[in-house]
Amino acid sequence: MEIKFIGEHLLPGQLGNFFVLLSFVFSILATVSFLAAAKNPLENSWLKLAQLSFRIHSISVIGIIVTLFIMIMNHYFEYQYVWQHSSKILPMRYMLSCFWEGQEGSFLLWSFWHVILGNIVLKISDSFQAPVMTVVSSVQVFLSSMLLGVFIFDYRIGSNPFLLLREHPEFSNLPFTKVANYLENLDGRGLNPLLQNYWMTIHPPTLFLGFALTLIPFAYAIAGLWKRDLHSWLKPALPWTFVCIAILGTGILMGGAWAYESLSFGGFWAWDPVENASLVPWLTLVGAGHLMLINKNKGSSLLSVFLLTCLTFILILYSTFLTRSGILGNTSVHAFTDLGMSGQLLIYLLCYVFLSFFLLIKNRKAFKSDDKEESIFSREFWMFVGALILLISAFQIIFSTSIPVINKIFSSNLAPPAKPIEHYNSWQVPIAILICLLIAFTQFLKYKSTNSKEFFKSLSFSFFISLGLAMLFIWQLELTKPFYAALLFTSLFSCISNLDYFVKKVKNKLYKGGASIAHIGISMLLLGALISTSKSEVISRNTSGLDVSKLGKDFNNAENILLRIGDTLKMGPYYVAFKGKTQEGLNHYFQVDYFSKQESGKLKFEFALKPFVQTNPKMGNAAEPDTRHYWNKDVYTHITYADLSQLKGEEESGQDYKNTTNHSIATGDTIFTANSIVILDALFKDVKKEQFNLSDSDIAVGAKIRVIDVKSQVRYAYPIFVISGNLTNSISSKIDALGLKFDFTGLNPETGKVDIVVAEKEDAASKFIVMKAIIFPYINLLWMGCLIMIIGTMMAVVGRLKKS
Amino acid sequence: MKKIHIITIVLIACTIGVILATVSDSSTYANFAEAKKNQDEVFHVVGKLNKEKAMEFNPEIDANLFSFYLIDNTGLETKVIYNGSKPQDFERSEQIVITGKYHGDQFYADKILMKCPSKYNNGQTEIEVASNSK
Numbered sequence: 060m061e062i063k064f065i066g067e068h069l070l071p072g073q074l075g076n077f078f079v080l081l082s083f084v085f086s087i088l089a090t091v092s093f094l095a096a097a098k099n100p101l102e103n104s105w106l107k108l109a110q111l112s113f114r115i116h117s118i119s120v121i122g123i124i125v126t127l128f129i130m131i132m133n134h135y136f137e138y139q140y141v142w143q144h145s146s147k148i149l150p151m152r153y154m155l156s157c158f159w160e161g162q163e164g165s166f167l168l169w170s171f172w173h174v175i176l177g178n179i180v181l182k183i184s185d186s187f188q189a190p191v192m193t194v195v196s197s198v199q200v201f202l203s204s205m206l207l208g209v210f211i212f213d214y215r216i217g218s219n220p221f222l223l224l225r226e227h228p229e230f231s232n233l234p235f236t237k238v239a240n241y242l243e244n245l246d247g248r249g250l251n252p253l254l255q256n257y258w259m260t261i262h263p264p265t266l267f268l269g270f271a272l273t274l275i276p277f278a279y280a281i282a283g284l285w286k287r288d289l290h291s292w293l294k295p296a297l298p299w300t301f302v303c304i305a306i307l308g309t310g311i312l313m314g315g316a317w318a319y320e321s322l323s324f325g326g327f328w329a330w331d332p333v334e335n336a337s338l339v340p341w342l343t344l345v346g347a348g349h350l351m352l353i354n355k356n357k358g359s360s361l362l363s364v365f366l367l368t369c370l371t372f373i374l375i376l377y378s379t380f381l382t383r384s385g386i387l388g389n390t391s392v393h394a395f396t397d398l399g400m401s402g403q404l405l406i407y408l409l410c411y412v413f414l415s416f417f418l419l420i421k422n423r424k425a426f427k428s429d430d431k432e433e434s435i436f437s438r439e440f441w442m443f444v445g446a447l448i449l450l451i452s453a454f455q456i457i458f459s460t461s462i463p464v465i466n467k468i469f470s471s472n473l474a475p476p477a478k479p480i481e482h483y484n485s486w487q488v489p490i491a492i493l494i495c496l497l498i499a500f501t502q503f504l505k506y507k508s509t510n511s512k513e514f515f516k517s518l519s520f521s522f523f524i525s526l527g528l529a530m531l532f533i534w535q536l537e538l539t540k541p542f543y544a545a546l547l548f549t550s551l552f553s554c555i556s557n558l559d560y561f562v563k564k565v566k567n568k569l570y571k572g573g574a575s576i577a578h579i580g581i582s583m584l585l586l587g588a589l590i591s592t593s594k595s596e597v598i599s600r601n602t603s604g605l606d607v608s609k610l611g612k613d614f615n616n617a618e619n620i621l622l623r624i625g626d627t628l629k630m631g632p633y634y635v636a637f638k639g640k641t642q643e644g645l646n647h648y649f650q651v652d653y654f655s656k657q658e659s660g661k662l663k664f665e666f667a668l669k670p671f672v673q674t675n676p677k678m679g680n681a682a683e684p685d686t687r688h689y690w691n692k693d694v695y696t697h698i699t700y701a702d703l704s705q706l707k708g709e710e711e712s713g714q715d716y717k718n719t720t721n722h723s724i725a726t727g728d729t730i731f732t733a734n735s736i737v738i739l740d741a742l743f744k745d746v747k748k749e750q751f752n753l754s755d756s757d758i759a760v761g762a763k764i765r766v767i768d769v770k771s772q773v774r775y776a777y778p779i780f781v782i783s784g785n786l787t788n789s790i791s792s793k794i795d796a797l798g799l800k801f802d803f804t805g806l807n808p809e810t811g812k813v814d815i816v817v818a819e820k821e822d823a824a825s826k827f828i829v830m831k832a833i834i835f836p837y838i839n840l841l842w843m844g845c846l847i848m849i850i851g852t853m854m855a856v857v858g859r860l861k862k863s
Numbered sequence: 864m865k866k867i868h869i870i871t872i873v874l875i876a877c878t879i880g881v882i883l884a885t886v887s888d889s890s891t892y893a894n895f896a897e898a899k900k901n902q903d904e905v906f907h908v909v910g911k912l913n914k915e916k917a918m919e920f921n922p923e924i925d926a927n928l929f930s931f932y933l934i935d936n937t938g939l940e941t942k943v944i945y946n947g948s949k950p951q952d953f954e955r956s957e958q959i960v961i962t963g964k965y966h967g968d969q970f971y972a973d974k975i976l977m978k979c980p981s982k983y984n985n986g987q988t989e990i991e992v993a994s995n996s997k
Contacts (some may be wrong), residue, residue: 064956128899276955345961380913430900432865432866433866435866440866444870445872446871451874451877451881453879454877454878454881455884455885455899458881458882458885459885459888459889462885462889472891472892473886473888473889473891473892474889474890474892474907474962475889475907476885476888476889476890477888477890477907477962477974478888482885482888484886485884486881486884617925617926617927617946617947618927618947619926619927619948620924620926620946621923621926672951680951680952681951682951699947699948700922700926700948700949700951733923827923829922829926829948
């Protein structure tokens with residue numbers, strides 16, 4: 060019998076599906092008619108039809124987004140996407156993050172930016188419009204198909220975000236979906252706590268705008284090859300390329316900022332496959348942009364311009380394939396899981412690989428090699444070398460990241476490098492040294508040829524200043540590794556020489572100044588990355604506990620410290636105290652106070668950090684760090700372990716004394732408990748027997764026990780040992796403030812030792828956290844460098860657009 | 864010789880260098896039997912947590928020592944010693960990838976990668992437990 064489900068909203072889903080279909084159909088129509096328009100440039104009707112189709116496609120993409128968003132906002136949990144990525148308790152500000160948490164939503168985001176950019180291209184409307192838009196529309200065909208969710212025989216094409224939960228192949232067997240009024244009590248599974256962060260609201264749109272922007276230079280390059288007009292496409296493509304460099308760069312670095320602020324690996328970059336996959340196209344794009352500049356000024360390096368421009372877009376597709384096909388499997392922290400679309404993604408990738416190759420080979424005769432040698436004192440020579448170095452850098456990163464793909468193709472069994480950071484740095488640090496060196500001097504060279512004397516003269520000023528500064532810094536920072544020292548010098552050199560160039564040579568020419576500023580930015584970024592990572596210091600080194608270093612040199616990285624409530628421990632330059640826990644919704648905040656020691660020996664409160672653990676019943680627990688920012692350093696604090704069982708019923712626990720320890724001690728001996736030092740001061744015989752209801756025949760001995768807590772406060776306990784006839788007994792003495800109980804259970808007249816039993820209250824002993832703290836020096840240089848680089852690049856773009 | 868030739872040679876050399884370096888830096892996936900044979904060599908082992916046997920983590924004694932029993936894909940079980948805190952939600956993991964080496968009768972891991980059910984998407988997710996960051 061059919062169940063009549065109560066309270067379902069089926070209209071939005073139908074509307075959404077209608078838009079999905081519409082966007083797919085009209086992307087095909089747009090592709091075909093733009094193609095026809097490109098072939099028949101004289102006939103205006105094809106172009107008109109194509110433009111109309113693309114506009115309808117645009118409206119339907121926006122329609123899908125609005126529909127899905129309305130469903131999320133209204134908590135329509137009958138839809139699988141809404142159920143899976145949002146929940147009722149989720150704050151408003153994270154609704155956007157829900158939208159792009161899933162693969163379908165992120166495809167939509169990507170598609171959205173393509174639509175926006177496509178419409179800008181339509182507005183600009185140069186002679187390349189039809190061929191460029193053919194490429195853009197064809198990409199939209201692929202992206203729209205990712206949302207179709209229709210079956211062709213047994214193969215499902217795309218994954219539809221408007222599927223009902225009870226119809227979803229994976230969840231339709233959930234028992235509650237068989238109940239007619241299942242919606243009454245249904246709540247969504249919610250958003251991953253790690254993504255509930257403001258960076259996650261701005262990082263994905265920026266990154267996807269960067270991804271989308273790589274399509275435009277690529278489409279222009281393809282248009283140029285196709286129309287056999289190998290030069291004039293560069294002029295419109297150039298500003299797009301540099302806007303893309305700025306935006307994609309921002310997106311990647313925002314990802315770094317998110318990782319630094321809210322992930323627990325302690326740093327902004329970990330050479331994770333997903334991070335690498337977005338960095339690599341940026342590197343080739345920077346290479347392509349600089350080659351375009353060479354070509355524009357000198358007309359050479361044409362083939363390399365095409366190669367790198369096409370490669371950039373292909374690498375974007377390859378990254379998409381890597382992160383969304385599930386192939387990264389065991390190697391990545393935050394890759395998407397397989398939605399059964401890997402075949403589709405692979406076709407998408409291969410299609411554009413073949414298209415690029417085909418057109419390049421077809422035009423091979425046009426790329427005549429230039430017999431003229433370039434002068435070693437020319438700007439274009441070193442810019443070309445720089446682009447090649449970037450290509451090597453990109454190749455090294457993507458090759459190592461592709462180990463799972465290599466395994467799949469050659470059915471080998473390689474695992475990623477056991478020490479990824481060392482592996483990547485061993486290549487990328489020398490590359491960064493070379494790149495900085497090139498950035499430092501290339502601006503001082505002119506195109507074609509330069510007077511060498513003049514060149515060395517104008518460069519020597521910044522060379523010697525930065526050499527002096529570098530030596531000072533190397534000495535100050537105690538940089539011992541030669542490669543790090545070299546990078547420190549070259550990054551300073553490129554920073555100062557570009558500043559010098561900006562001051563001396565750039566006179567009100569904004570677009571030239573933009574380049575210098577962008578170069579200063581990237582040098583600062585590398586300098587900040589170098590200092591903050593090479594001199595980062597884990598201050599939470601374990602000072603007590605078992606010695607595990609005997610297990611080999613890899614095993615001395617004891618980076619976590621145990622902090623009991625009320626304790627104050629020395630940690631690096633600070634003293635830290637765990638003050639307690641507060642709860643806000645699902646988040647459990649652990650307050651850690653940092654103190655510094657004054658000369659007088661007193662502790663001065665510096666700041667409090669509140670790292671938290673989110674206990675999400677549906678998603679599991681997630682810990683988020685908290686960081687104190689100073690202008691010259693960051694103090695990063697992260698909970699690695701907190702006994703979460705104590706989080707639940709904290710107040711009722713700890714009624715009983717649990718940790719009992721027996722000690723046989725003499726007067727003057729010391730015992731340590733979790734929270735205090737215990738000293739047996741003396742034994743005494745003048746026990747007031749009547750007070751304890753003892754008869755005169757009983758023998759009673761008291762122990763005077765001094766208890767010193769962590770704040771050096773002294774308390775006393777007086778347990779009494781009683782012998783009445785053959786029986787011995789103890790009258791215990793408690794110190795409630797410390798949760799301690801003392802029993803005097805035996806006396807050995809020969810040795811003079813007494814038996815003392817110490818019992819500790821469970822809660823006093825177990826309220827603790829295990830945390831990790833790292834100091835990152837001068838990390839602000841990195842963030843400042845990012846900002847300056849982006850501002851500089853945008854200045855260059857604006858300057859160039861104004862000039863033309 | 865033209866400059867372009869020198870550049871080509873350097874480029875080819877770098878390419879070969881990258882490939883060789885990647886292969887030599889990469890470790891291998893192995894099961895416990897293979898790892899045991901090649902003591903003190905770094906391997907990645909994929910397996911499941913044995914939930915029957917006790918996990919040991921006593922932060923009050925040592926916050927940087929955690930041990931558990933892992934059953935690899937061939938069904939072999941070994942005690943794993945991890946030099947760090949017990950990862951959040953460790954019990955919930957479905958699959959674990961550990962990186963480290965055999966020494967004596969135990970496996971010493973310096974990196975744990977867990978896959979937990981239903982964290983990100985409907986499928987699985989991976990949580991990397993930070994190894995030494997330097």
